[in-house]
Every structure is written in structure tokens, then in C-alpha cells.
Amino acid sequence: MASPGSWRRDGNLPAELTSFVGRDRLLAGLGQRLRDHRLVTVTGIGGVGKSRTALRAAHQVAGHFPDGVWYADLSRLQDPFMVAHAVNAALGIADQSARPEADTLAEWLGDRELLLVIDSCEHVLTAGAELIERVLRAAPGVRVLATSRQSLGVQGEQSVPIPPLSVPGDDRSESPYVNEAVRLFAERAAAVVPGFAVDEDNILAVSELCRRLDGIPLALELAAVRLRALSVEQILALLTDRFSLLAGASRTALPRHQTLRAAIGWSHELCEPAERLLWARLSIFSGDFELEAACQVCSGDTLPEEIIMDLISGLVEKSILLSSVERSGSRYRLLDTLRHYGLEWLDKLGETEALRRRHRDYYLALAERGELAWSGPRQVYWFGRMRQEHDNIRAALDFCLRDPQEARTGLTLLSSLWFMWVACGFAREGRLYLERALRASPDPSRERCKALWVLSYVRSAQGDTVGALEAAEQCAGDAVRVGDSIAVILATKMQGTAAWLQGDLHKATALLGVAIEFHRSGRELNPGLLPAIVELAVVLTQQDELDEAEALLRDCRQLCAERGELWLRSYAVWATSAIERMTGRTADAVFSAQEALRIKRHFHDVLGAVVAMETLSQLALDQGDAARAARILGAAQVNWQLFGLPLFGSPFFGTEHEQCVKECKRLLGEEAYQEAYRQGTRMDFEEAVSYAMGEIDAAG
Incomplete structure (x- = not known):
């Protein structure tokens, strides 16, 4: 399997859905549109199956694209400024430089022939449309298949509206048993109640239920879940009563988007009160989450922590929550449409602000735990864990950056994540967030000092030595004003890094040496002591002081081995290989350089x-x-x-x-x-x- 940052020729398209009923003609037409036009947008109401249809179409035409079919999901984004970043990340483009991300994307796609599927554009419509226009201009071999509740408005766009499934009666010559909506309901019902089948005893009720739900796939699936407790006839009777209250007796009086809301609302009402409350509170998560997060963020008041697991199980059984099993354990997520419904209820309950703060506090505590543990034996775990929590980290940061009163806490969260920005492959994103947060908090403080040396570290990782030096010098000045001696030394270390990369070896030797002496007596390994040792060793190597450099690296590798630190150890091993090469130990040098690569396979x-x-x-x-x-x-x-x-x-x-x-x-x-x-x-x-x-x- 390719690493997270690699370019995989088979693309990153999610597995084809095992269940897909009907729409054969629509798919054939969509496939032809993709061959004839460079931008096709699948449009339709929520729950109608836009993403599912786009994925199926993409699988069917994949053979026409030599460089594969690639999938970018924008549904979890809250900030339009992150659209280009999300697409780059989906493509595996690991560009950490300071260049505009749209430039990077356009350049990388320039001579490729691929299909790019961009899912859920409606909430970042302008940013998504601008990026797609840029891509289409720069990359003539690229075609884009987008999904959105409305068209993008891009020149040359071909919009393909996705209607609900046909319902019994739409085609008078069609048997109801082969109708699209009936087949979908039957399939979902059989998954809920093994052995369920549409037969002559229930076909009339199933047909009317499908008509009541307007053939909307998500509504049909939610209704099928109720078969655990109700018969088809009972479900139909309850729905009929509910819809009559909303729109009178006439089915046509209820617009399709209201039909879906009514079906979701009905599922909501059939949940226990505690399940409804948890549904609303879980909507605060972006993407998926683990049980521990749900317990800590959503418990309290009338929702004690000890019942959260049972409530989650109930929501999974009702198909409100989706569950998946990862190496780290079970994770859960709400479908996007159900999440938005939950957010509306959270607003009605007046809990949105409090839950966003609790959500932020949970991920701040997680970031601080990761920072403390980063240099230890669970480093690979924390690498995977923080990448897994990326969507929720973004949501927590967005909360801080939207509210000036939360700006200082935002700096704390951002700077605690230095290892995520530098070591986990998110340098560019970290820089964007850090610069925004620092502009929002211009007054000197300890939080600002830490954010400044982290920004310097990130800029150095991007090769922006001028920007790195600027941030380090500003950190040093502010740190003196607020009396933060640790920040002074870390700023010194970052100045030494910038000097090394700029080729000023004497200045780098002095500054890195000061940072090493300060940190030797402490327990902090990263980002002060270990990087400074490796960098000083490289500087000494460049000055032909090979014995001293090798001794430094030997101590560094030993310290890494004792603590279980791998990421910096890989750099120490690589730096050792350079010395071994210069001293004629070629076989040893090859072994060391390959060992460095072997370790780096654990990280992005x-x-x-x-x-x-x-x-x-x-x-x-x-x-x-x-x-x-x-x-x-x-x-x-x-x-x-x-x-x-x-x-x-x-x-x-x-x-x-x-x-x-x-x-x-x-x-x-x-x-x-x-x-x-x-x-x-x-x-x-x-x-x-x-x-x-x-x-x-x-x-x-």
C-alpha cells in the first residue's frame, strides 16, 4: 500500500458501494457526459444520492483515465480557505512550501490525465468553483466530477440533476416489484430484518410508503430501520399522520426537501429523549470520532457519561450513526444530512456555543497529551492519532479563530500541535493557522511567544529561511518582554536552524550550541535538544569536524533509543550516513541511509x-x-x-x-x-x- 504522501496511479477513490439500486440510464448518461465534457456537476437535494451516484459513475469510467480517479471530500470543511489544501491532501500532494496551494495543484496536475471527483461543494461554493476553474485552465487532461446541491456556475459546466428514485405509479407499465424505490426499500429492509421480502401481502403498503417518501433514498433507508419494531403498515400509518399534519392530506403539497426533513424528523421523534439529545450534541463533531470523545464532550446534565455507550449503540441500530472499526478501535460519524439536522436542534436547545467550547477543550487536551508524549515510545501511535483527528482539530481551531475572546486559547492549541505541523505532514496548514492566529493576538504573551517559535520551525521546514528568522527574532524580543526564558532559548535554536539553512555555519554553530547546553539539563527532547544536536552535527560535518559531529550523533541516537523516539532518530541516522560516506565507510553509510528510510516509512x-x-x-x-x-x-x-x-x-x-x-x-x-x-x-x-x-x- 502506498504511503499517505505518495502519488498512487490507481487513485484514492473509495470502494464502490455494494448496494446501488436503479439509475442505470442516468449512470450511462453521466458516463458519456464525463467523456464529452471537462466539468460535470451532479446536483440534487440532500439525501437523494449525489455522492453515491458520482462514485458509481467514477468507478465505471475509471479505465478511461491513465492517471486514475481521485476523490476529495469537502463535506467536513468549515473554512473556504482550506478548499485547495483539502484537494491537495486528497491527491497526496505533500507540498509544504510557502507557494499558493492553487499554484501547487495546477502545476502538479498540468500534464496528467485523470478524473478528479470533488464531493459536497455547496457550502464552499465560491472557493470550490474558483479552484476548479484554475485546475481546468492549467490541466487540459483533467476532468472534474463535482457534487453540490446547486450548480457551480463555472463556464462549460454540465449540470446533471439527480432525481429521487422512481416510485410505483410513475410508469404504469412497470410492475411495482421491480420499481427502483421498492427495490431499495426491500434491500434495506432485508438487511434490518433477515428474511424480509416484498410480497403480495405487503406490496400495496410498501408502494404507498415509497410514494409518501417521494423515492428519496435516505428517507427510505431511515424508514426501513423501523421494521425492527413496526410492520410496514404501521410505519405507513404513522408517516401518513405526520405528513398530514405538515401538508394536509395531499402528498403533492409537501415539497421533496420537506419530505426528507419530515422523514428525518420522524426518525428523530422515534428516538428516546436521551438519544435525541445525544444526536444533537454529537453533531458538534466534524467527521468521525471515538467513544472517549463522545463521553467527554457530550455528557453532563441529563446525559450521564455511563449511558453514552448504550445511547450510541441505539443510534447505530437506528442508522443515525455509522460505525467503523479502525486499528485504534471503533469510530462513529453522522451522515452529513443528519448532522445538519442535529445542529439545528442543538441551536434550538441553546447549547451550540457550550458544546463547541467543550469540543475545543477536548481536542486541546488531546493536543497537549500528544505534545508531551511525542518524544516517547508511542510516537507512531500519536502520528496516526493526530492525522485521524484532523477534521476535529480543524473544527476546534476554526472555533478559536472566529471568536476574538478565544484567540489566546487558539494560540495554545496551535502551538501544542507543533509536532503535527512539522512531523505529520501539515506544515503548510499549520503556517496558515499560525499566521492568522498571531494576527488576531498582536500583544506580547507567553502563548504568542510559543506560537512564534513554532511558526519559525514550520517556516524552516518549508525552506522559508527568511520568514523563519523573522519569526524567531520576533519571538526572542517578545520573550524578553514577558520574561519567558524557555521561549528565548527556543527562539535561539530556531535562529540557529535558519542560519544553517542559509549557509552561515559559524552563526549556526554558536546558536545551536547555546540551545543544546540549555536543554541538556532538562527532560525536553523535542523540539529543542534533539533537533539542535542533529543540526549542529550536520553543520560540523560541513566544516569537516567529523569526529565531534559523529560523537554528537552517537549520543543523540542513544538518547532516542532510550526514550523510544523514532522521528528524530531517523534524521540522526541519516546524518551519520553522511559522515560514514565522507570517511570511506561506504557499506556502513548505505546501511544507515536505508535505516533512516525504513524508519521514515512510519511517518508522512x-x-x-x-x-x-x-x-x-x-x-x-x-x-x-x-x-x-x-x-x-x-x-x-x-x-x-x-x-x-x-x-x-x-x-x-x-x-x-x-x-x-x-x-x-x-x-x-x-x-x-x-x-x-x-x-x-x-x-x-x-x-x-x-x-x-x-x-x-x-x-x-
């Missing part, structure tokens, strides 16, 4: 991986295999572009790279070099890592 660390690949290309050249070196160079270059940086913006990396290229060309000749290099560029990220580690042969 494209930057660290391509740095190690650069070293392995140089080592292949040292071993006399210039063709292998050229292939690794090609693979590394593609992923430097994926990361969005020209060799990390550092003259050190650039010089080593150019020397390797020049020697490969001398040994192979221009034509043979270009062919080997081309083979490398055709590898995706996982293939490139496997090739550099000697696990597979070169791609053709």
Missing part, C-alpha cells in the same frame, strides 16, 4: 525521505553504479517537486546534488543518464523508497 515525512534518497544516490555513485544513482536522482527530484521545495532551499543540499548529477552524466553520457533519470521519475513515492532501499529493481 516526504522531506526526510527524499533527503535520504539524495544520500543514497551519491552512495550508489561511490559504488560505481551511476545508472542506479541517476534513477534515484530522478525519483528524488519528482518528490522534491511533490514537496514543493528546491532541495530544501539550502545551498548544502543543492551543491551535493549538482555534483552527483554532473558525475553521473560524465560516466553514463547524456543520453544514458536521461534514460535512467526518466525511469526514476516514473516511480511513485513508495516505489522510489523501495528501490532506494534495494527491495525492488528499477521500473521500466
